[in-house]
Amino acid sequence: MLNPGVVGGSSNSDPFPAGLRVLVVDDDPTCLMILERMLRTCLYRVTKCNRAEIALTLLRKNKNGFDIVISDVHMPDMNGFKLLEHVGLEMDLPVISKLMSADDSKSVVLKGVTHGAVDYLIKPVRIEALKNIWQHVVRKKRNVSEHSGSVEETGGDRQQQQRDDDDDGGGDNNSSSGNNEGNLRRRKEEEQGDDKEDTSSLKKPRVVWSVELHQQFVAAVNHLGVDKAVPKKILEMMNVQGLTRENVASHLQKYRIYLKRLGGVSQHQGNMNHSFMTGQDPSYGPLNGFDLQGLATAGQLPAQSLAQLQEAGLGRSSSLIKPGITSVDQRSFFTFQNSKSRFGDGHGQMMMNGGSGNKQVNLLHGVPTGHMRLQQQQMAGMRVADPSMQQQQSMLSRRSLLDDAVVVRNSSRVLPGATHSVFNNSFPLASAPGMSVTDTKGGSSSATAAFCNPSYDILNSFPQQQHHNNNRVNEWDPPNMGMVFNSHQDNTASAAFSTSEAYSSSSTHKRKREAELVAEHGQNQQQPQSRSVNPMNQVYMNGGGSVRVKTETVTCPPQATTMFHEQYSNQEDLLSALLKQEGFPLLDSEFDFEGYSIDNIPV
Amino acid sequence: MGKCMQGFLDEQFMELEELQDDVNPNFVEEVATLYFKDSARLINSIDQALERGSFDFNRLDNYMHQFKGSSSSIGASKVKTECTMFREYCRVGNAEGCLRTFQQVKKEHATLRKKLEHYFQASQ
Numbered sequence: 016m017l018n019p020g021v022v023g024g025s026s027n028s029d030p031f032p033a034g035l036r037v038l039v040v041d042d043d044p045t046c047l048m049i050l051e052r053m054l055r056t057c058l059y060r061v062t063k064c065n066r067a068e069i070a071l072t073l074l075r076k077n078k079n080g081f082d083i084v085i086s087d088v089h090m091p092d093m094n095g096f097k098l099l100e101h102v103g104l105e106m107d108l109p110v111i112s113k114l115m116s117a118d119d120s121k122s123v124v125l126k127g128v129t130h131g132a133v134d135y136l137i138k139p140v141r142i143e144a145l146k147n148i149w150q151h152v153v154r155k156k157r158n159v160s161e162h163s164g165s166v167e168e169t170g171g172d173r174q175q176q177q178r179d180d181d182d183d184g185g186g187d188n189n190s191s192s193g194n195n196e197g198n199l200r201r202r203k204e205e206e207q208g209d210d211k212e213d214t215s216s217l218k219k220p221r222v223v224w225s226v227e228l229h230q231q232f233v234a235a236v237n238h239l240g241v242d243k244a245v246p247k248k249i250l251e252m253m254n255v256q257g258l259t260r261e262n263v264a265s266h267l268q269k270y271r272i273y274l275k276r277l278g279g280v281s282q283h284q285g286n287m288n289h290s291f292m293t294g295q296d297p298s299y300g301p302l303n304g305f306d307l308q309g310l311a312t313a314g315q316l317p318a319q320s321l322a323q324l325q326e327a328g329l330g331r332s333s334s335l336i337k338p339g340i341t342s343v344d345q346r347s348f349f350t351f352q353n354s355k356s357r358f359g360d361g362h363g364q365m366m367m368n369g370g371s372g373n374k375q376v377n378l379l380h381g382v383p384t385g386h387m388r389l390q391q392q393q394m395a396g397m398r399v400a401d402p403s404m405q406q407q408q409s410m411l412s413r414r415s416l417l418d419d420a421v422v423v424r425n426s427s428r429v430l431p432g433a434t435h436s437v438f439n440n441s442f443p444l445a446s447a448p449g450m451s452v453t454d455t456k457g458g459s460s461s462a463t464a465a466f467c468n469p470s471y472d473i474l475n476s477f478p479q480q481q482h483h484n485n486n487r488v489n490e491w492d493p494p495n496m497g498m499v500f501n502s503h504q505d506n507t508a509s510a511a512f513s514t515s516e517a518y519s520s521s522s523t524h525k526r527k528r529e530a531e532l533v534a535e536h537g538q539n540q541q542q543p544q545s546r547s548v549n550p551m552n553q554v555y556m557n558g559g560g561s562v563r564v565k566t567e568t569v570t571c572p573p574q575a576t577t578m579f580h581e582q583y584s585n586q587e588d589l590l591s592a593l594l595k596q597e598g599f600p601l602l603d604s605e606f607d608f609e610g611y612s613i614d615n616i617p618v
Numbered sequence: 619m620g621k622c623m624q625g626f627l628d629e630q631f632m633e634l635e636e637l638q639d640d641v642n643p644n645f646v647e648e649v650a651t652l653y654f655k656d657s658a659r660l661i662n663s664i665d666q667a668l669e670r671g672s673f674d675f676n677r678l679d680n681y682m683h684q685f686k687g688s689s690s691s692i693g694a695s696k697v698k699t700e701c702t703m704f705r706e707y708c709r710v711g712n713a714e715g716c717l718r719t720f721q722q723v724k725k726e727h728a729t730l731r732k733k734l735e736h737y738f739q740a741s742q
Contacts, residue, residue, distance in 0.1 A: 045688040
């Protein structure tokens with residue numbers, strides 16, 4: 016393990032990890048030289064590259080040779096965004112897009128996020144901005160580790176060099192330093208959530224999707240039908256030893272985003288809308304997708320949060336960053352995206368029966384109105400994301416988005432937002448994880464009530480939320496989004512939390528991490544997922560773009576699923592709830608639950 | 619950075635100077651050298667494109683985008699300002715504006731080069 020080097024003293028009192036292997040891609044030799052020097056000053060190991068194709072070759076040849084990629088998006092030979100996509104699809108690496116602070120920076124940022132960028136840098140790059148890039152790697156690793164069931168491990172895996180350990184789940188060296196809060200949370204959650212951890216405590220080896228493997232995957236998916244392909248079946252068809260359903264699920268999620276991006280987002284969104292509308296309060300449907308958009312466009316803040324939400328919901332927030340999202344996340348992701356269609360088809364079989372084993376399905380069941388709101392937001396966010404992504408201004412600032420999302424969610428449940436806020440500050444690991452999401456148990460009941468009658472006035476809630484997250488709203492923290500997403504999934508199906516369980520099923524994986532959260536929020540733990548959400552965040556990028564959802568495979572405890580079935584007879588409700596959950600977590604990695612009490616939810 | 623540099627170079631240049639240390643004592647000069655070499659190439663390309671008279675604004679804008687990027691990386695503020703103007707003319711398709719502004723770009727670029735040469739000589 017390399018001892019993290021301390022350069023200039025980080026504000027977190029956690030020295031960022033030295034030895035982080037960075038690949039820098041830029042066609043401008045001057046910028047390349049400067050960046051290299053800066054990164055070296057940060058004690059990172061730098062590899063320079065001036066052509067995107069060369070970069071891709073390098074990455075392919077050394078699958079585990081790099082921890083993070085920084086790539087200019089305006090390159091003559093190959094579209095920088097394409098590189099983002101490829102990296103995201105094929106490798107599980109966080110990519111930071113680098114762009115010039117020019118006229119169209121907003122749209123470029125949005126585009127980058129859509130293609131999977133976890134973050135962005137604006138030229139001229141300052142060394143300060145580079146000091147924090149390690150957080151993305153940690154976050155990703157955490158998500159991966161979490162999936163493997165070792166919560167502790169995911170905690171501060173800052174030692175990037177330990178990439179090899181990723182295969183073990185990369186959680187062994189949790190440098191909690193960086194994520195103090197996260198660690199604390201995790202610990203708490205762990206204690207409470209030990210039982211929730213249904214997944215094996217072994218770290219799951221990180222799967223590298225080689226060309227052949229991917230082809231097998233694609234063949235299986237095509238055989239089953241893109242829309243109908245479920246990880247379980249794909250896994251069976253592929254029949255690859257050592258490949259888990261979660262691996263497939265997360266990859267599928269990414270793949271879907273990728274396809275969507277290729278084929279136009281509309282279809283997906285259409286599905287989403289459809290599912291939303293189906294069997295749900297009609298007010299939802301339009302509210303979800305359209306109103307949010309309206310809201311988003313209406314104000315900068317909302318838009319931003321929407322974008323975040325959207326991103327979170329849809330997929331990767333950052334570019335091709337690796338799809339570390341746990342399967343659970345993926346599921347939620349899928350459900351969010353796909354479930355909609357599924358639901359439309361007849362209630363997301365996926366969700367319900369957990370064919371894909373998604374706990375997410377369950378989530379929907381119990382989705383209280385509060386959740387729906389969130390989901391709607393997400394949806395809206397997603398939709399809006401495209402047009403209003405420009406608002407996403409600072410991916411770096413990670414919070415606002417989540418905060419918004421959280422806020423929304425909070426309405427459904429009372430979540431201790433305090434913890435989240437801490438995270439918001441770019442604690443990639445610790446904070447974001449939906450820790451704050453935990454809703455108090457008490458909330459669940461009330462939440463249920465609130466849910467009964469989902470009166471989505473997202474429009475109303477938005478402004479409210481905005482207020483809450485004034486400072487945060489504007490920050491779309493893609494990584495957070497992922498976390499948010501995960502949190503949903505973490506909701507372990509504990510009977511106690513009817514609603515939360517619904518969500519938890521999908522996010523059981525998160526649960527582990529956020530045991531604490533789970534306990535707290537019966538309703539929707541959108542936040543808990545923060546930890547695992549990170550990867551998800553990246554994934555949830557607006558459906559419009561090639562959002563790759565990197566979801567870590569989160570194993571949702573099967574029990575949760577069943578519980579949901581029992582509890583929620585109404586798939587649609589679940590769906591909506593699920594959607595909401597998924598949508599929100601994605602957006603806010605930092606669940607800033609400002610304490611929306613359920614009472615506030617207009618039911 | 620002395621008074622003579624004021625206005626020509628911004629904080630970014632100072633950032634670069636911070637990166638210089640005992641291990642890399644000539645970092646800034648190295649970067650500047652690289653910048654001038656690379657930007658000369660870009661200037662050439664733009665010159666040729668303008669001489670052709672075809673005014674492919676997209677292409678011109680692309681070149682200038684790169685040029686602006688590296689100029690901002692070393693903190694060449696005046697050059698950067700001219701670049702922005704050039705791009706704006708490209709955006710609206712004003713050929714004459716482009717030609718005029720480009721002369722300015724070259725002028726600022728040459729001035730900066732001289733200043734930096736003196737600067738580095740002085741610091742040695």
